[in-house]
Amino acid sequence: MLLILGIVATLVFFYFVGVYNNFVRKRSMMEEGWSGIDIQLKKRYNLIPNLVETVKGYAKHEQETLSKVIEARNVALKADGAKAQTQAENQLNSALANVFALSEAYPELKANTNFLQLQTELSAIESDVEKSRRYYNATVRENNIMVESFPSNVVANTFNFDMGDFFEVEDAGQRTLPKVQF
Secondary structure: OHHHHHHHHHHHHHHHHHHHHHHHHHHHHHHHHHHHHHHHHHHHHHHHHHHHHHHHHHOOOOHHHHHHHHHHHHHHHHOOOHHHHHHHHHHHHHHHHHHHHHHHHOHHHHOOHHHHHHHHHHHHHHHHHHHHHHHHHHHHHHHHHHHHOOOHHHHHHHOOOOOOOOOOOOOHHHHOOOOOOO
């Protein structure tokens, strides 16, 4: 009887060690995913001042719009964590949308090769951000399932493994598809 109890205790111990190691792996994958988002966002932030300078030359009386973009960029640079970053990105996306709307009012800006190149680069970076966001959110989903599922939630609660925050668009208006006309 003591032998059977010892075997069961050993199996339970190894199960909990395995679950613990799985949590550590999932946390590392979430950190890796967040790092990928962070790299893409930094590329984007570095591109924004060039975009603003290009627009300044054509839209001198649109300083308020351009100031909002720089302000939103600076807030996004300082954001810490998925929730704060999501809010900052939503504000920055809104400000950038206003800058691109300016190009409609200034045909010479819309035809400027530097502006077009920056717009193309920004679009490519946005695509990379989306890929990084999907990877990160997938790792968060896997982690959160383990944190909430029994019996792995016992290990999560014992060793303070927390649920991750998804990085997603909060503004319902941004979830709609944009209208593209040629």
